[in-house]
Amino acid sequence: MKPSIPKGMRDFSPAETLRRRYIFDTIKKVFELHGFMPIETPTMENLSTLLGKYGDEGDKLLFKVLNSGDFLSSLSTEDIQEGNSNKSALKISEKGLRYDLTVPFARYVVQHQSEITFPFKRYQIQPVWRADRPQKGRYREFYQCDVDVVGSNSLLNEVELVQIVAEVFAELGIFVVLKMNNRKILYGIAETIGHLDKMTDITVAIDKLEKIGLDAVKEELKEKGLDDTAISALQPILELSGTNDDKIASLRRVLAESPTGLLGVDEVETILGYCKSLGVAIDLELDLSLARGLNYYTGAIFEVKAKDYAIGSICGGGRYDDLTGIFGMKGVSGVGISFGADRIYDVLLNLDLFPKDQVEATSKVLFINFGGEDELVSLELMKKLRFSGVSCEIYPDAAKMKKQMDYANQTERESRVASVKQMETGQQWSVAFDVLDSIFEENFDKQ
Amino acid sequence: MKPSIPKGMRDFSPAETLRRRYIFDTIKKVFELHGFMPIETPTMENLSTLLGKYGDEGDKLLFKVLNSGDFLSSLSTEDIQEGNSNKSALKISEKGLRYDLTVPFARYVVQHQSEITFPFKRYQIQPVWRADRPQKGRYREFYQCDVDVVGSNSLLNEVELVQIVAEVFAELGIFVVLKMNNRKILYGIAETIGHLDKMTDITVAIDKLEKIGLDAVKEELKEKGLDDTAISALQPILELSGTNDDKIASLRRVLAESPTGLLGVDEVETILGYCKSLGVAIDLELDLSLARGLNYYTGAIFEVKAKDYAIGSICGGGRYDDLTGIFGMKGVSGVGISFGADRIYDVLLNLDLFPKDQVEATSKVLFINFGGEDELVSLELMKKLRFSGVSCEIYPDAAKMKKQMDYANQTERESRVASVKQMETGQQWSVAFDVLDSIFEENFDKQ
Numbered sequence: 001m002k003p004s005i006p007k008g009m010r011d012f013s014p015a016e017t018l019r020r021r022y023i024f025d026t027i028k029k030v031f032e033l034h035g036f037m038p039i040e041t042p043t044m045e046n047l048s049t050l051l052g053k054y055g056d057e058g059d060k061l062l063f064k065v066l067n068s069g070d071f072l073s074s075l076s077t078e079d080i081q082e083g084n085s086n087k088s089a090l091k092i093s094e095k096g097l098r099y100d101l102t103v104p105f106a107r108y109v110v111q112h113q114s115e116i117t118f119p120f121k122r123y124q125i126q127p128v129w130r131a132d133r134p135q136k137g138r139y140r141e142f143y144q145c146d147v148d149v150v151g152s153n154s155l156l157n158e159v160e161l162v163q164i165v166a167e168v169f170a171e172l173g174i175f176v177v178l179k180m181n182n183r184k185i186l187y188g189i190a191e192t193i194g195h196l197d198k199m200t201d202i203t204v205a206i207d208k209l210e211k212i213g214l215d216a217v218k219e220e221l222k223e224k225g226l227d228d229t230a231i232s233a234l235q236p237i238l239e240l241s242g243t244n245d246d247k248i249a250s251l252r253r254v255l256a257e258s259p260t261g262l263l264g265v266d267e268v269e270t271i272l273g274y275c276k277s278l279g280v281a282i283d284l285e286l287d288l289s290l291a292r293g294l295n296y297y298t299g300a301i302f303e304v305k306a307k308d309y310a311i312g313s314i315c316g317g318g319r320y321d322d323l324t325g326i327f328g329m330k331g332v333s334g335v336g337i338s339f340g341a342d343r344i345y346d347v348l349l350n351l352d353l354f355p356k357d358q359v360e361a362t363s364k365v366l367f368i369n370f371g372g373e374d375e376l377v378s379l380e381l382m383k384k385l386r387f388s389g390v391s392c393e394i395y396p397d398a399a400k401m402k403k404q405m406d407y408a409n410q411t412e413r414e415s416r417v418a419s420v421k422q423m424e425t426g427q428q429w430s431v432a433f434d435v436l437d438s439i440f441e442e443n444f445d446k447q
Numbered sequence: 448m449k450p451s452i453p454k455g456m457r458d459f460s461p462a463e464t465l466r467r468r469y470i471f472d473t474i475k476k477v478f479e480l481h482g483f484m485p486i487e488t489p490t491m492e493n494l495s496t497l498l499g500k501y502g503d504e505g506d507k508l509l510f511k512v513l514n515s516g517d518f519l520s521s522l523s524t525e526d527i528q529e530g531n532s533n534k535s536a537l538k539i540s541e542k543g544l545r546y547d548l549t550v551p552f553a554r555y556v557v558q559h560q561s562e563i564t565f566p567f568k569r570y571q572i573q574p575v576w577r578a579d580r581p582q583k584g585r586y587r588e589f590y591q592c593d594v595d596v597v598g599s600n601s602l603l604n605e606v607e608l609v610q611i612v613a614e615v616f617a618e619l620g621i622f623v624v625l626k627m628n629n630r631k632i633l634y635g636i637a638e639t640i641g642h643l644d645k646m647t648d649i650t651v652a653i654d655k656l657e658k659i660g661l662d663a664v665k666e667e668l669k670e671k672g673l674d675d676t677a678i679s680a681l682q683p684i685l686e687l688s689g690t691n692d693d694k695i696a697s698l699r700r701v702l703a704e705s706p707t708g709l710l711g712v713d714e715v716e717t718i719l720g721y722c723k724s725l726g727v728a729i730d731l732e733l734d735l736s737l738a739r740g741l742n743y744y745t746g747a748i749f750e751v752k753a754k755d756y757a758i759g760s761i762c763g764g765g766r767y768d769d770l771t772g773i774f775g776m777k778g779v780s781g782v783g784i785s786f787g788a789d790r791i792y793d794v795l796l797n798l799d800l801f802p803k804d805q806v807e808a809t810s811k812v813l814f815i816n817f818g819g820e821d822e823l824v825s826l827e828l829m830k831k832l833r834f835s836g837v838s839c840e841i842y843p844d845a846a847k848m849k850k851q852m853d854y855a856n857q858t859e860r861e862s863r864v865a866s867v868k869q870m871e872t873g874q875q876w877s878v879a880f881d882v883l884d885s886i887f888e889e890n891f892d893k894q
Contacts, residue, residue: 044453066510386614
């Protein structure tokens with residue numbers, strides 16, 4: 001029987017591992033150019049840290065680790081008869097696998113607050129685990145690339161995140177649109193039409209505008225209990241279109257009576273203004289239908305989509321005002337975004353955007369092994385090549401091609417000249433041993 | 448209540464994360480210069496893959512993951528009454544966390560054999576988990592850095608591993624001694640004194656020579672059932688000393704009647720010979736007391752110790768003849784070594800060998816935020832700096848130092864000159880905006 005791995009898990013071949021590393025390295029480079037520092041948290045957290053942070057559904061999707069030793073003594077026959085797995089799980093399991101990077105980060109900030117100088121600019125690139133039903137593009141182990149600033153209310157942080165998004169995707173060669181919204185605007189809309197109670201319903205409805213059209217949205221709002229006055233008050237929002245400036249202008253009119261709403265518009269305008277002055281090269285689009293994690297975010301909301309490949313959001317985030325409150329540290333505002341490495345991988349692969357030199361075999365040169373003296377000669381040349389930073393290897397067993405190549409190689413050895421063949425092009429040179437390293441640097445390194 | 452992490456687990460601060468990355472990057476660089484390719488395997492393996500591979504003790508130390516959903520239905524009240532946790536664990540848990548990188552690698556090779564061209568030179572740097580009792584220097588989550596060649600019997604692979612060890616520790620600046628032995632020699636010794644049955648006992652005894660001395664070792668051998676003839680036959684081995692050549696010479700005499708033993712001596716001599724011709728810069732010591740994982744290795748055995756810091760083995764490995772046999776793929780010989788990142792970290796830290804530029808804050812320049820127009824000016828300068836590869840950041844909130852600095856900064860803005868202070872030295876310059884980036888490249892980059 002052939003061995004296998006659990007469903008939803010993946011092996012990564014050398015080619016896949018190198019491609020993934022290219023993504024992580026590109027993201028890291030940009031994060032660090034902006035002064036963000038990496039941290040790492042353990043794979044296992046106490047279940048008390050994780051439970052209740054992701055909703056009932058999330059709790060179900062947590063991978064729980066069985067307590068070592070005689071865990072069974074914590075279970076009674078009554079537990080078996082009762083048959084409540086969720087309840088019994090907590091008797092035999094104290095630890096769970098990281099479900100995302102946000103909760104561990106909050107836990108980290110609270111636990112290490114005395115060592116941290118705020119604002120704390122951190123990034124974290126680590127795998128997370130979810131017992132989701134696996135399907136195309138959804139795995140039970142996948143990486144998240146989070147970058148956050150906590151302890152600062154300045155909108156400069158939002159601007160910096162926009163810059164980071166622009167720089168990362170420019171480096172990767174992916175054309176994207178960054179959709180932006182602000183939770184205060186959504187609040188203002190609900191407030192203006194006198195339905196703060198229906199904020200979620202309204203957002204959900206607006207979100208469907210593109211798919212189901214204006215009338216259907218109105219219908220849905222009616223079903224949700226909005227009267228005609230409210231709905232017609234909402235009309236200008238639903239029909240909002242044009243440039244960001246157009247949208248901002250009409251929002252100012254519509255939200256004139258909502259201080260919170262206007263504040264949200266100010267924030268959007270400020271962020272867009274900075275990005276314009278700085279010439280941040282990215283399509284920024286104010287999109288009121290954007291409402292990801294509504295109850296979590298309190299200000300800016302971001303979402304990034306690839307223009308040339310439909311795969312949903314490849315990056316997203318926003319401003320939250322109380323990340324660490326869940327662990328008793330109040331009033332620490334933060335803003336962050338998360339890059340979806342797996343989806344970015346799919347985009348790069350399908351658009352053939354992986355740079356060849358980054359993701360090809362690490363070894364640039366293979367030495368044929370003719371055994372005997374030649375072996376040692378090759379090893380000496382390889383030492384020289386590696387010293388010049390050229391990756392190389394020798395076929396470790398001489399036997400196979402010895403006979404047929406004996407002559408050619410003998411002449412080479414005597415003339416201190418190696419015949420070099422570039423496998424991809426078939427191109428072949430005779431190269432003096434002494435300049436071999438420079439040759440490879442020139443012809444192979446920058447491929 | 449302050450949040451915490453499970454015992455034996457660690458958070459890594461930015462400084463620690465950067466130091467660790469320096470170690471991993473150095474090791475990777477050397478691996479890849481030798482043409483090794485990275486692979487990654489999932490955190491969770493099927494327990495059927497892991498169980499029985501690490502002995503009973505190992506099975507106990509495996510972290511088992513609770514099955515999702517209604518696992519309780521797989522447990523009966525009888526299971527509770529029987530109270531056999533090990534047995535019951537398998538009814539409610541199908542997956543376990545990676546315990547080392549060797550078994551997953553073997554599983555990978557068998558599962559993907561059709562895609563792999565042999566010899567397969569792979570490296571793997573990933574964390575592993577063991578439910579060991581935590582203590583100083585022993586954690587429940589730690590990284591292994593394995594490099595292996597499978598599918599080749601050539602001793603060139605052993606030579607290459609010695610080169611890799613030499614190059615990695617030279618890069619890291621750690622002076623090491625590489626102790627080498629060969630399992631065939633140990634076999635030959637046991638064979639020569641007519642006690643193949645006592646091979647392990649003999650090895651264990653020899654291993655204690657330094658600690659307890661010759662007589663005590665003889666005493667122990669006698670207890671283990673060796674008669675005086677056998678012990679006196681062993682005497683030359685126990686007293687073996689001098690250079691590697693001396694040792695090899697006397698071994699040839701002592702093992703004259705053991706073909707296997709002599710083959711082992713040949714292998715050692717060949718490896719040492721290649722290393723000498725290639726001028727591999729490392730202390731190589733033939734050490735018969737070296738017998739790590741005796742029953743696992745079949746040829747060369749390696750172990751590396753730091754000369755200037757006592758912490759035990761920081762790297763080790765050897766030749767094994769049947770890695771994949773456990774998964775039904777017979778006769779695939781391999782050789783590999785594993786670097787102990789945590790111990791290497793301790794050595795570098797205690798000997799103060801971490802290069803400052805590698806492990807300091809990622810941000811080289813901090814811009815004071817004077818708010819208003821200056822903020823935008825700073826942001827533009829920062830954009831320029833980052834374009835030149837200089838990492839920088841601005842304090843996101845203006846308020847604090849606005850007043851007192853207003854004047855100074857105003858003049859700066861007008862004169863398009865920034866006053867720059869290097870915090871470590873206190874040194875201060877006035878720098879024209881236009882050349883700011885080059886200045887930082889010169890003064891900060893190569894620190």
